Amino acid sequence: MPSLSKSNVPQFSVDVYQNEFLPEGGREVNAIVTVTATGGGTSGGRPLPGGGATAGVVVMVDCSGSMEYPPTKMRNAREATAVAIDTLRDGVSFAVVAGTHVAREVYPGGGRMAVADAATRAQAKQALRKLTGGGGTAIGTWLRLAEQLLSSADVSIRHGILLTDGRNEHEKPEDLRAALDLCAGRFTCDARGVGTDWEVKELTGIASALLGSADIVADPAGLAEDFRSMMENAMGKEVADVALRLWSPQGAETVFVKQVAPTVEDLTARRTEVGPLTGDYPTGSWGDESRDYHVCVRVRPAALRQEMLAARVSLVLPQPDGTVQVLGQGLVRAVWTDDMAASTRISPQVAHYTGQAELAQVIQQGLEARKAGDLDSATAKLGRAVQLASASGNEDTAKLLAKVVDVVDAASGTVRLKSKVTDTDERTLETRSTKTVRVKK
C-alpha cells in the first residue's frame, strides 16, 4: 500500500461483485466494481493550513438576450450565482464569466482568478449586479475562457458551473466539440438548463465530456438552492484527475466500461492506453462518495476448473514525477465450470445495473420515438422503462415517467402515452434518465 498520510487524499476502497463462473468455452466476464472514497474532507470544509487540495471554480452564467424573457430568469441567475459565491470557502480561487456569443469576465477580470474571502465575495456579488441579458449563445467560448482562467491559477481541483437557457446557436457544433476536447481532463463541469429552450443532448454532452452532472432547473426560483448544492459538492472534492485503470490479460478485449451509479456514463471510448494490456479511463474529482462501474471483458476461454484474472481494476492518481499512486484495486475473476447452476447464475449487482443502463436507454429511445411521432414504438419503450423502474425500485425515475405516460400496470410495463405532456416534464425525464439507484440490500 502506498502511503496516504502525506496528502489529504481520501482512502479508496474497491469492492467487486460478479459471478465468476463461466460455462465451458464462456468468454464474457461482467462485474460491478464499487469504488468508495472516504476519509477526505477531514478539515471539516475549512482550508488546510499548508497543504491539502486547493480548488478553483469558475461560474459561467448565460447572459444571452433570452435570459430577460421573463426578466425573473436573469434575476434568479444573479441570485443563484451570489448564493454559490457565498458557499465558496475561504482560500478557494474563483471567477465569474458572463456568457453570450462571446465570453466576458465579470469578476475579478484581467485574466486571473480571485481568492475567496469576505472582501472578494462582496466585490463579486457587487459585480453580479451589472449582469444583464443581451446577445447570443456560444458555449464553447465560455468553456475556453474558463479553461484559461483555471489554468492560470495554481489549483489542484478545477471545476466549472455552467448555466444556460438556450441552444448553442452562435457557434458550430464542431466548435463546441473542439472546446470540449480541449477542456476534457483540464477541469470538471456541472451543467444546468433553465427554462425549456435549451437542448438536452447539448447539456448532457457537456456534463459527460467534463465528468460533471447535468440537470434541469425547471423553476428559476430553485436555482439558488441548486447552485449552493453544486458548489458544496465542488468544495467537497479532495482529489482530482483520478483514473480508473483496467488491466486485462493477453488476448482479452474490453467490451465496455461504464459508470453506472450515481448516473450511467459510458467511458468505453475514453480509454487512454498506458501499456499493452492496460488502459486508463477518466473519473474526475472525488470527495467522500461512492460510485459503481460496470466492467465487461471478453477473455480467451481456459479449460474447465481453471481460474483466470479477467481484469484488475485500480484507481490511480498521476504523480508529478510521471508515476501513479494506486489508491485501491479490485480483482475480476473468471472460473470455468461444468456446473450449470453456478455458471448460469447472474450476479444481482450485474443484473441490476444492466437493467438501470437499459432503463436510461429505453427512456431516451422512447422520448425520441415520441417526438418523431412513432407512438407505437414510444409506448413500447416507455412501457419497458416503467417496468424496469418499478422492478428496480428507481422511484424517482418512475415518478418522472408517470408524468409522461399513464401507467396501467407497472409490473407488465403496460402504459398509455399521455396526450398532453408539458415540455418541462419531458425535458426533466430526458435529462435525468441516466440517474440510477443502487441495489437494494
Next chain:
Amino acid sequence: MPPLPESAQSAPPQAAPAAAPTQARTADPATGTAARPAAAEAGAAGAEGATGAAGAAGGRLTACPGCGEPHDPEDRFCGACGTDLAAPPPAAPPPPAPAQPAPGPVAPAPAEAADPADTGSFHLAPPRPGGDETLPLGFSARLSDPGEGEEGADDRAGEAGGSEEAESQTAELRGGRGQVCVACGLGGVDADGYCEHCGHAQPRQRDHQEKELEGVAAVSDRGLRHHRNEDAFALAAASLPDGSAAVAAVVCDGVSTAHRPDDASAAAAAAGSESLLAALEGGAAADEAMRGALMAAFEAVTALAEEARPRTAVPRHNAPACTYVSAVATGPVFTVGWIGDSRAYWVPDDRALPAARLTEDDSWAARMVAAGLMAEAEAYADERAHAITGWLGADAVEVDPHVAAFQPDGPGVIVVCTDGLWNYAESPAEMAEAVPADARTRPLAAARALLGVALDGGGHDNVTVAVLPFPATVARAGTTPA
C-alpha cells in the same frame, strides 16, 4: 441467526445414539457452563507457557530459527536478522509423491503404542517444503518433557541457521522473485497469484494438502466447484505427563459468506491444536483441554476481525468465521469437540458393529429436528437446512463448545471431516461403507479414498478429512517412519 440453544451443552449424549457401540462417557459434570471460562483460561495459559518453553511448534515459530530473536506469529521476516520466517522448516526431505503408500506396515500395533513406559517421545512425519504462505497448516508437534522441550528448540534453531543452502533453495521454489506463469510461461506472477500476462491463476498451496503424522493423517482439497480452499486442518501429537501418547486432529471449515474465511479456518486450526497440546501436556483432562482449545481457536478467529478493522474504513459486517471439529485419542478414550456443522464419525474395524456419528450439527435442520418441530427428512430438505447456528468468529452470538468423550469397545478409526465430505456420506452406515477396511493401518490412504468419494460425488464444496486410528498408534523414538 437464532441464539444458540441453552441445551446445547447436553448435546453430546444425543450425538452418541444409544445404538452406538460406544459408551458416552460424558464430560465431567463439574465442567459445565459455569466452569467454561475457567477452562478456557487454563487452556490459553497452558498454551502460552508451553509455547514459551518449546519455542517452536510446527510452522508457527515464536523465535527466529536463525538468531533466536522472539517475534509475533504474523511476522514474515525476522526483525533482527531478516530470516524468512514464512519459509518451511529446513532440512525437510522432498515431498512425498501423492501415490506413495502410507507407511501402514511400519505402524506398530496399537497395543505396542499404548505401552506407557516407552513412549517418552516420538518422531513425526516431516512437513512438506513450500510452507503455507498465509498461516501454518496441518502440522504441530511437541516434545514431551518440558526440559527436553527447550533443548529441542535449540536443536531446531541450530539446524535452521546451519542450512542456508536449503533455505535459499526453498526461496527459489517459492518463487519470491522471477516466478514464471505455469500456464503461458511468459508472464511473471503478481502478488495476488495471477499471471501478469495471461491472467491464469497459479496453483495455490492450499488447493490440495496432505499431511501424515504417526497415527493420524489428513487430506484437504479445494473440490471441484470452489475457487479456493477455505478448509483447514491441523494434526498434532503429544506426550501426556504419564508418558502415554495423545494424537489429535482438528478440522475447520471457513464460512464462505464471511470475510477471509480461509484465514479464519487456518487460524482456528493452528490455535486450537496448539492449545489442545499444551493443555494435555500440562496434565489437563482431555475434555477440559478440548474445551480450552475451542476457546483458543475462537480467540484466534476473533483476533482476525480486529486486525482487519483498522485497515478498512468501512466496517466489515461479516467477521471472519469458521466451524471447528476436533478429536483427540488419549489412552483408552477419545474426546471430540466441535462447533458448527463439521463432523466426527466412529467407524469400527469390525464392520458388523454399527458405526456412529459423534457430533450434533449446529445447524438449522439439526435444531429443528432436536426441537421436535420437523421430521428429519423435511428439515434437511429445507433450503435453510445447512445454515449454521454456531460458529467461531467475532460475530458469534455465543460460543458454546460441545465436548463429548467416548470409550469404544474395539479398535476403529475416527473420521473428522467437513460437510464437503459428509454431504456424500451422511449416515454413519454410508460413512462406514466409504471408509476402506484398512483405514486404521493406512490412515492417509483412507483419507485420500474418502476425498475420492467426495470428488466422485461432485465435489461441490471444499473437502477436508482426517482419519485418526484408535487406539492411538504411535511408535516410540527410534522406529521412525522415514
